[in-house]
Amino acid sequence: MVAAILLPMGAACVAILVRGYAARIALVTALLTAAVSVVTAIAVVRNGPLEYAMGGWRAPLGITLRVDGLSSLMLLLSASVAVPVFVYAAAHYARARSDERQGADFWPLALLLWGGLNGVFLSGDVFNQYVAVELTSLAAVALVTLGEGDAALSAALRYLLSTFAASMFYLLGVGHLYAVAGTLDIPSLAGTLEAEAASYSAAALITVALLFKSALFPLHFWLPRAHSAAPSQVSALLSSLVVTSAAYLFLRLWTTVFVSVAVPVVGQIIGGLGACAIVWGSLQALRQQRLKVMIAYSTVAQMGYLFLVVPLVTSALSTPGGGALWGETAWSGGVYHAIAHALAKAALFLSAGVIVGAIGTDKIVGISGIARQLPVATYAFGIASMSLIGLPPSGGFVAKWMLLTAAFKSGQWWWAIAIAAGGLLTAGYVFLVLGQGLSQASSDRDVELKSTSKAIEYSAFALAVAALALGVRVAEPLALLRVGLPIEMP
C-alpha cells in the first residue's frame, strides 16, 4: 500500500530529470499504481484493515499509515481517474506541439499531486494529513497556472490565497488537538478527546479549513474560476480528486476524532449549507455561457450532496439504533456519491476538453451540431450527465437512492427536497448543453474542426462508463466500504 504513494513520487523525480520521457514514465507508473491499488483492495477485503508504521516507529511516536475500506476505495478512485486522465494528457501533448513545454511542466506536478492525494487517503496522523494536503494544494495551484493567459494566473492566485488560508486554519486546529490530547494519531485522538474548550476550537478550526478546501457554499468562490481556467486534463484532476480529498478528510475526522464534540446543531447547519450549495451551484451552472465554467459550478453543487451526510450521520450516532437504521446507509450513500461524482466530473471535463479543443471555443452556443462530428465525446458527456442527474442505472442514482432512504428513515425529510431539486436542476443545465450539441449545425456557419485522436475521446468515454458501471455493480464497492467502518453504531 505504501507503493501507492512511492510510485508516483519516485516517478515525478525521474520525470523531472528526463523530461523528454516524462509521458511514458507517467503512463507506466499510472498502470503500476493502479495495480497496487487493486492489490491493496483485495488484501483489505481478505484480511481487514491494514497498518504500516513509517520508520518502524509505531504511533504515537511515529506515523502510522492505515487503510480501511474507505481509504482503499479512495485509492481505487484516484487510480481510476488518473489513468484515463494521463492517457488523455499523453495523447494531447503528443499532438499539440505548441503545448510541449506545458507538458514538461504538467507531468512532474501531476505525479506529485497523485502521490500527495494517496498520502492523504492513507495517512493515519492529523499532522501528516496536513503535510499531504499542503503538497496536494500547492501542486494543484501550480497546475492551474498552466492554463492560458492572465485569467489562469489570477484564478491561480485566488486559489493559492484561499487554500493556504484554509491550510493555516487546519494547522492551528492540529496545534489545538496536540495541546489537548498530546498525540496526533487518529485512533488515539478518537478515544481521548473530552468536551473542553480546546477540543471545540480544534474541531471548529479544522472544520472551517476543510469546508473551505472542499468548496462548500459559501466558501466556494475560488473554485469556478480556478477549475475552468486550468487546462482540461488539470480541471478533471482538480474537480474530481482534489476537492474530494478534502471532503474525505472531513468525513474521516468527523466520524472519528470529533465524534465526542460533534454538536447536532452544527451537523444541521452544515447540512443546510450543503442544500444551499446544491441549489445555488446548480442555478449558477444554468446561467453560464461557457462550458467549462458551467461544469465547475456543477462541482460546487455536487459537493453539497456530500455534506448532507453530516446531519444524517451525526444524528444516527446520537440515537440508539440509529446507525443500523439509517447511519450506515447515509454514510455509504455519501461516499458512493463522492466516487460517482468524481468519475462523472472527470469524464465531463475531458469530453469538454475534446470539444473545446476541436472547435476552439468553450461558448455553449458554439457547440451546436457537435454530436455528429464528435459522437464519442458527446456520448461520454451524455452518460456522465446521466450519473450526475441520478438516473438509473448509474452510480449517481445508487448514491442518491441511499441518501433519500436515509433522509426518510431518520425523519429528516427536508433533505430529500434538496436532493430532488438538485436532480431536476442538474437535468436542466446538462440538457442545455446536450440539446445544443444534438441540434443541427446552423447552416450559415461552417463548423471546421481541428482533428482529435481516438485516445483522447475514449479516455473521456472510459470514465463515463466507469460512473455508469458503479450503478450496475453495487455490492462489491459497498462490501469494501464496510471493512473497518469508521462509525461505531450504538
Place this chain on the structure above:
Amino acid sequence: MTLEMLFDMALVGAVVVAAAYAINAPVLIAGVFVYIVFGVLLSLVWVRLGAPDLAIAEAAIGAGITGAIVLDAARQMGMERRRNPRLRRWPGWLSWAATAAVGVIFAGVFLTVSEGRGDLPQRVQAELPRVGVENEVTAVLLSYRGYDTWFEVGVLLVAALGVLALRAPGESPARRFRWDPPAVADGAADMLVPGGILMAGYLLWQGSRGPGGAFQAGAVLAAIAVLLTLLGRPPIARVSDRARDALLVVGFADFLLVGLVAVTLGGALFEYPPAWAAPMILVIESAVAVSVAVTLSLLFAAGGAAGDASEGGVP
C-alpha cells in the same frame, strides 16, 4: 514579577505591535520593513521558548529570505511611495475587531490547557539511543517523523516547479541586476561567501548534536546566493537547466532512496538500522540542504515580472 517575565511580556507586546503595523503601515514599503523586524522578533520568541532550531530557521527563512523576496516584490510594483489604501475604511476596522476577538478567544482557550499533556516528550528522549543522533529535533524530523519531512521537502520541490512553470518561454529564471556594485560590496561578498559556506557546513554537521540541520544550512547557502544575485552574479545562471533541475530534486529523491535502502536492510521505509542511522541521516540532510538552498535562491532569482527580467535595475 521577575526580570525574565518582564522581558517576555515586552517581547510579546512588540511582536503584536510589529504584526499590526506591518499590516496597517501608512506607506506600504514601511510595512515590509516592519514585517522583517517581525520575523526577527518571532525568532527571539522561539529562543525564549527553548527552541533554538526554530529560532535559526525563523531568522534565516522567515525574516531573511522571505523578507528579501517581499522587499523585492514591493520594489518591482513601485510601492516605495504608495500609500496603504486599506486604512480607515470600515471593512478594515471590522477585520481588526474580528482578529482581536479571535485572538482573545484563542488565548483563553490556551490558558485552559496550559500544561503539556501526554508523555510524548519523554518517549522521544527514551528512544534517542535507538535513533543514532543526540539532537531531539533532528530525531523527530529525520527519524520518528521522517516521512513528514520527506513530504515537506516535496512541498519545496512543488514550489520550485511552480515557479519554473510560470516563466515565459525561453526565459532564464535568473535575473541579472544591471548596476555597478560599489567595489566595497564586491569585496565584502568575497569575504562573506566562503564564510557563509563554512557556516552552512557547520550547521549541517552540528544538526545531529545541537541546533542546526538541513533547513538552516540550506537557508544560509540561499542567503549567499541572494547576495551574489544582487551583485549581478546569480549562481543559478551558472548551471544548465538540467543541472538545476537535478539540484532541485536531489533532496526529495535522495531522501526516498535512503528510505528504500532501509527497506533493503530489512526495516520499514525510513527505518534506519541504529548502527547506520547517523551516516544515513547525514546523507539525507546534505542532499536536502542543497535542494533547500537551490529552491530558495530560485524563488528569489526568478522573482521578476516578465519585463523586469531583462531590464534589471538597481536593487
